[in-house]
Amino acid sequence: MQLFLDSADVEEITYGLEYWDIDGVTTNPRHVGRTGKQYLTALEEIAGAVDGTNKPVSVQVNPRLTDWTRIVDEALKLHELSPNFIIKVGASEDGFRAVRALADRNVATNVTLVFTVAQAWHAARAGAAYLSPFIGWKDQFGDQTEDLIANIAVGLDNFGYPTQIIAAAIRNAHQIGDAALAGAHVVTAGADVIRDSFKNPYTTMGEQIFGDAWDETPEA
DSSP states (O other), rough: EEEEEEOOOOOHHHHIIIIIOOOOEEEOOHHHHHHHHHHHHHHHHHHHTTSSSOOEEEOOTTTOSOOOOHHHHHHHHHHHHTTTTTEEEEHHHHHHHHHHHHHHTTTTEEEEESSHHHHHHHHHHHTTTTTEEHHHHHHHTOOOOHHHHHHHHHHHHHOOHHHHHHHHEEOOOHHHHHHHTTSSSSEOOHHHHHHHHTTHHHHHHHHHHHHHHHHHOOOO
């Protein structure tokens, strides 16, 4: 399973590339908004951070666009900014129509805001390179999440779709592990979640125990 960083902060992305060897990046309008930068400016800086690599970066079209032709027009403009860019399109009837048109133009897409197996099937059938089920959002509102990724994976395997599953809206290390066991191809999470996933209180306790023992051991 690959690790993507869910961020539009160039400093976070640079850190993730250097320290965690992240496999890619996902962004969305909310992440970009938090940077305080203009949308295209933020995307151009991210493109610079991954320039010369094969790390994919998901960048989203304007979510207010509801006509597939306008989605395609904006997607093509974003696609021209960087060869690393994967175009994020929302799961909807016009969204899937846009994905199909972009696939015909060899523009890779990531269908976002996927919450059902049916939506995932539509994304794969339309030719999406990735699809992103939002685990944390479902969990936040009390919906069952344990089987969503596994069921999507079965659906893709049944028909040989090459679309990859990005487990998105991940909130903790437990959900990262669940995504891996369920068959996600990618997990994307914020920097704080990734950082916390390296830690465990038992590891900290063990290091203290072994460190104390080391200190008490006579030197030669």
